[in-house]
Amino acid sequence: MDGDGEELTAQETALYDRQIRVWGADAQRRLSKAHVLVYGMKGTISEFCKNIVLAGVGSLTLIDDRLVTEEVLSSNFLIPPDEDVYGGKTIAELCCDSLKDFNPMVRVFVEKGDLSSFDVEFFSKFDVVVVSCCSRSAKKLANEKCRKASKRVAFYTVDCRDSSGEIFVDLQDYKYSKKKNEETIECHLKYPSFEDALSVPWRAFHRRMSKLYFAMRVIEKFEEAEGRSAGDVSEADLSNVLKLKKELCTAQSLNESHVPDTLLERLVADTTEFPPVCAVIGGILGQEVIKAISGKGDPIKNFFYFDASDGKGVIEDISDSNAGK
Amino acid sequence: MASASSPVIKDAKVLMVGAGGIGCELLKTLALSGFSDIHIIDMDTIEVSNLNRQFLFRQSHVGQSKAKVARDAVLKFRPKINITSYHANVKDPDFDVDFFKEFNVVLNGLDNLDARRHVNRLCLAADVPLVESGTTGFLGQVTVHVKGRTECYECQPKPAPKTYPVCTITSTPSKFVHCIVWAKELLFSKLFGDKNQDNDLNVRSSDAASSSKNVDDIFEHNNDEDITQYGRRIFDHVFGYNIELALSNEETWKNRNRPKPIYSKDVLSDDFAKQNGNLDNDNACSDGLSVSAMSSLGMKNPQDVWSLRENSRILLEALRLFFTKREKEIGNLSFDKDDQLAVEFVTAAANIRAASFGIPLHSLFEAKGIAGNIVHAVATTNAVIAGLIVIEAIKVLKNDVNKYRMTYCLEHPSRNLLLMPVEPFEPNKSCYVCSESPVLLEINTNRSKLKDVVEKIIKAKLGMNLPLIMNASNLLYEAGDIEEDMVAIYDANLEKVLAELPSPVTGGTMLTVEDFQQELKCNINIKHREEFDEEKEPDGMVLSGWTQPASAEETKDKSVSNGANTSDAPTAAESENDDDIGIVSPVKKRKLPDDSNKPNTDDAKHQKQLQVIDDEDDLVMLDGNLDGFKKRRVS
Numbered sequence: 004m005d006g007d008g009e010e011l012t013a014q015e016t017a018l019y020d021r022q023i024r025v026w027g028a029d030a031q032r033r034l035s036k037a038h039v040l041v042y043g044m045k046g047t048i049s050e051f052c053k054n055i056v057l058a059g060v061g062s063l064t065l066i067d068d069r070l071v072t073e074e075v076l077s078s079n080f081l082i083p084p085d086e087d088v089y090g091g092k093t094i095a096e097l098c099c100d101s102l103k104d105f106n107p108m109v110r111v112f113v114e115k116g117d118l119s120s121f122d123v124e125f126f127s128k129f130d131v132v133v134v135s136c137c138s139r140s141a142k143k144l145a146n147e148k149c150r151k152a153s154k155r156v157a158f159y160t161v162d163c164r165d166s167s168g169e170i171f172v173d174l175q176d177y178k179y180s181k182k183k184n185e186e187t188i189e190c191h192l193k194y195p196s197f198e199d200a201l202s203v204p205w206r207a208f209h210r211r212m213s214k215l216y217f218a219m220r221v222i223e224k225f226e227e228a229e230g231r232s233a234g235d236v237s238e239a240d241l242s243n244v245l246k247l248k249k250e251l252c253t254a255q256s257l258n259e260s261h262v263p264d265t266l267l268e269r270l271v272a273d274t275t276e277f278p279p280v281c282a283v284i285g286g287i288l289g290q291e292v293i294k295a296i297s298g299k300g301d302p303i304k305n306f307f308y309f310d311a312s313d314g315k316g317v318i319e320d321i322s323d324s325n326a327g328k
Numbered sequence: 329m330a331s332a333s334s335p336v337i338k339d340a341k342v343l344m345v346g347a348g349g350i351g352c353e354l355l356k357t358l359a360l361s362g363f364s365d366i367h368i369i370d371m372d373t374i375e376v377s378n379l380n381r382q383f384l385f386r387q388s389h390v391g392q393s394k395a396k397v398a399r400d401a402v403l404k405f406r407p408k409i410n411i412t413s414y415h416a417n418v419k420d421p422d423f424d425v426d427f428f429k430e431f432n433v434v435l436n437g438l439d440n441l442d443a444r445r446h447v448n449r450l451c452l453a454a455d456v457p458l459v460e461s462g463t464t465g466f467l468g469q470v471t472v473h474v475k476g477r478t479e480c481y482e483c484q485p486k487p488a489p490k491t492y493p494v495c496t497i498t499s500t501p502s503k504f505v506h507c508i509v510w511a512k513e514l515l516f517s518k519l520f521g522d523k524n525q526d527n528d529l530n531v532r533s534s535d536a537a538s539s540s541k542n543v544d545d546i547f548e549h550n551n552d553e554d555i556t557q558y559g560r561r562i563f564d565h566v567f568g569y570n571i572e573l574a575l576s577n578e579e580t581w582k583n584r585n586r587p588k589p590i591y592s593k594d595v596l597s598d599d600f601a602k603q604n605g606n607l608d609n610d611n612a613c614s615d616g617l618s619v620s621a622m623s624s625l626g627m628k629n630p631q632d633v634w635s636l637r638e639n640s641r642i643l644l645e646a647l648r649l650f651f652t653k654r655e656k657e658i659g660n661l662s663f664d665k666d667d668q669l670a671v672e673f674v675t676a677a678a679n680i681r682a683a684s685f686g687i688p689l690h691s692l693f694e695a696k697g698i699a700g701n702i703v704h705a706v707a708t709t710n711a712v713i714a715g716l717i718v719i720e721a722i723k724v725l726k727n728d729v730n731k732y733r734m735t736y737c738l739e740h741p742s743r744n745l746l747l748m749p750v751e752p753f754e755p756n757k758s759c760y761v762c763s764e765s766p767v768l769l770e771i772n773t774n775r776s777k778l779k780d781v782v783e784k785i786i787k788a789k790l791g792m793n794l795p796l797i798m799n800a801s802n803l804l805y806e807a808g809d810i811e812e813d814m815v816a817i818y819d820a821n822l823e824k825v826l827a828e829l830p831s832p833v834t835g836g837t838m839l840t841v842e843d844f845q846q847e848l849k850c851n852i853n854i855k856h857r858e859e860f861d862e863e864k865e866p867d868g869m870v871l872s873g874w875t876q877p878a879s880a881e882e883t884k885d886k887s888v889s890n891g892a893n894t895s896d897a898p899t900a901a902e903s904e905n906d907d908d909i910g911i912v913s914p915v916k917k918r919k920l921p922d923d924s925n926k927p928n929t930d931d932a933k934h935q936k937q938l939q940v941i942d943d944e945d946d947l948v949m950l951d952g953n954l955d956g957f958k959k960r961r962v963s
């Protein structure tokens with residue numbers, strides 16, 4: 004046993020019995036010392052928070068200063084639909100109340116502020132940072148700050164639109180060991196930053212690259228160019244989105260068939276999350292964060308896509324080292 | 329897909345079976361997705377070890393009905409929908425074909441093969457689509473079963489529960505699991521269980537004069553006997569004397585390591601008795617299940633592997649506590665993984681036996697997992713699987729037949745897929761459940777009794793609940809609510825060998841077996857066979873007839889270790905086809921039920937073979953036959 008030798012309490016062993024059987028007591032100890040930050044609490048993040056609170060992380064900090072709306076209620080099971088309860092409270096505060104209840108051994112906190120207002124020192128307090136529902140530049144900026152922290156801060160972005168979702172992972176320099184046929188193999192993965200991954204030229208990709216990757220980039224770019232907040236698009240924007248797609252494909256020398264109009268139409272027309280997809284993406288993300296904290300299991304490098312319309316959950320490696328593959 | 333306001337979702341009446349790991353996630357996701365008429369059945373109550381993933385439950389709910397608490401919890405964030413909970417067994421006669429017919433789709437989040445088969449049959453009889461699911465650790469799967477369109481849950485035979493030959497358990501253990509089975513099924517039952525039950529503890533080899541009465545007396549506690557003395561006497565008998573006796577049978581040890589007899593005086597100091605005498609006060613405030621030998625000996629960490637001496641102290645202390653604190657239960661106990669004292673006793677006994685046979689010792693935590701057949705479970709996999717169930721359920725409700733998929737959640741990606749959809753198979757034409765295809769039973773009709781056929785084949789293998797048996801037009805047996813005079817006739821029939829029944833059953837006879845609750849009828853062709861291999865065919869009969877895929881046959885021979893094999897990586901198969909969903913990796917046979925997998929103790933009682941439901945058992949799985957796959961896919 005490595006770690007610092009602190010033993011799990013009898014209470015922890017009883018509560019976490021089934022999962023210790025999956026990842027071991029040592030991994031459980033590491034989980035109980037990890038600090039996780041999430042920004043932007045829609046349905047997928049709520050699923051994720053539930054999963055890691057149940058898994059028993061040390062602490063979870065929530066940021067989302069918005070007030071409750073109909074749309075928020077529709078996909079979030081952490082907020083009771085009772086105005087007497089939710090009136091005057093922020094989404095993060097409401098989710099915090101529910102999450103605390105899921106596992107008394109996990110500390111849940113609320114922070115306030117815009118993502119861009121937090122500095123490197125703030126991010127350094129966490130082992131894992133997950134951001135959602137924010138612009139491409141805000142994601143880039145947060146990712147850069149995490150990379151400047153003195154210790155490694157695992158960084159994730161997650162977003163769901165209609166019946167599909169995307170996860171981005173940056174574990175920087177990540178070493179872990181795994182057992183293969185009795186032998187222990189040391190593995191070393193080098194992750195690109197969000198910015199570097201996005202700057203990999205499209206023509207460098209293998210030809211079966213997930214179409215969702217392109218579609219997400221087109222919509223993200225559209226929102227940024229129009230000065231919209233994340234997810235603020237509608238059917239009325241479709242023709243402009245399609246125009247942008249054409250431009251991007253030309254600039255990247257990518258055949259337009261890789262970004263079907265029907266797919267963009269779906270993602271633009273219905274930006275509300277589809278709860279089963281939130282469960283799937285929130286589950287996969289939870290699993291990934293648990294892997295990164297515990298050092299057990301092969302982590303995703305570096306994008307994950309799920310689309311309910313074909314049912315596939317695909318990993319795509321988009322990094323310089325992988326370009327040309 | 330379909331939005332929450334879609335009538336397909338809002339008007340659907342959905343039956344969920346199971347409110348455990350998958351069930352909690354599923355109920356939440358259904359409610360969020362807009363389902364507003366959900367019925368949920370679960371017979372279980374909430375336990376502490378559920379709380380790490382069954383997120384609708386809290387510490388204060390321990391002991392309450394899962395179905396009811398889950399309902400109340402979901403109504404808190406979706407107060408306007410209708411959820412009906414049933415704290416009941418899905419096999420109860422109330423849940424009959426008419427009940428199932430009320431639903432548009434049935435969603436399973438079950439933890440055992442028995443109930444899954446039962447629900448499969450009712451769904452077929454009621455012609456209601458079934459979405460079936462299971463998880464183990466990071467692995468999971470969702471399958472769709474629609475009568476006449478896709479295969480049913482039982483179209484591919486499920487591997488039988490792992491059983492161990494009696495002599496491996498009683499005389500020649502080579503793995504820790506053998507020691508666990510011995511400690512649990514033999515020693516524990518002998519000391520604390522039903523005295524009238526058959527027990528092989530003293531059967532060492534066919535020539536030992538072991539059936540004599542005085543051997544049994546060894547295990548009896550005389551009223552005036554000091555409990556510590558009694559414990560040491562049992563210890564010396566089972567770990568010392570019995571091993572010496574076994575060693576005398578030279579033939580057995582020709583190609584095996586000889587075990588070492590262990591006597592209590594060798595491992596425990598003489599002042600042990602004195603020490604133990606002072607322990608009573610520590611357990612002053614103990615109520616039944618919280619009595620613990622570990623706590624009275626000051627041992628805290630269940631992850632520690634105890635020394636032989638520590639195991640011996642635990643064993644004697646646990647035995648003492650049973651006789652002093654839980655005396656009333658003795659004679660009625662059966663092993664329960666949630667009974668701390670029972671787990672301590674079994675761990676210690678298994679470890680002492682393991683030490684004797686040169687097998688590595690294990691911690692209580694590990695031993696409990698093996699003895700309790702505890703299935704590894706995490707919240708994330710359950711959440712993913714629940715999401716996939718809802719996606720399939722919506723397709724089924726929209727009758728989107730061409731989009732039905734079986735989906736596998738993998739631990740290691742296969743061709744960069746972590747979630748792998750596969751087109752469903754066509755029904756298996758020789759499936760005895762959905763295709764009325766007959767099965768073949770090889771049996772010695774001059775030796776086997778009707779009772780054996782009922783217990784070992786019709787109930788255990790064909791999974792019927794309340795069978796009725798006909799030979800041509802003659803009724804041989806009927807279970808359930810029947811008239812008294814008939815009960816006597818049927819009871820007499822059960823004790824008769826097949827060839828001597830009122831209408832004799834011999835080679836060439838075709839029996840018809842029917843279960844009215846499951847609306848399942850099956851024909852059994854009888855083939856007479858004189859001899860059976862005691863080791864390989866311990867039932868003394870062999871059932872075959874539904875198609876066994878070649879690869880399934882292969883995996884049957886490999887015995888799989890009980891427990892830890894959950895991380896088998898499925899191997900990838902390349903396909904030329906570029907963009908096709910139907911590409912399939914041959915995923916190895918794996919088990920994927922969630923939650924504690926309760927061994928079927930009723931069956932175990934009737935079987936000579938010692939039974940441990942193995943981690944590898946109870947699942948639907950793809951097998952490695954890619955050809956078979958392609959052919960049988962629904963196009």
Ligand SMILES: [Zn+2]
Nearest residue numbers: 480483759762
């Ligand atoms: Zn079938």
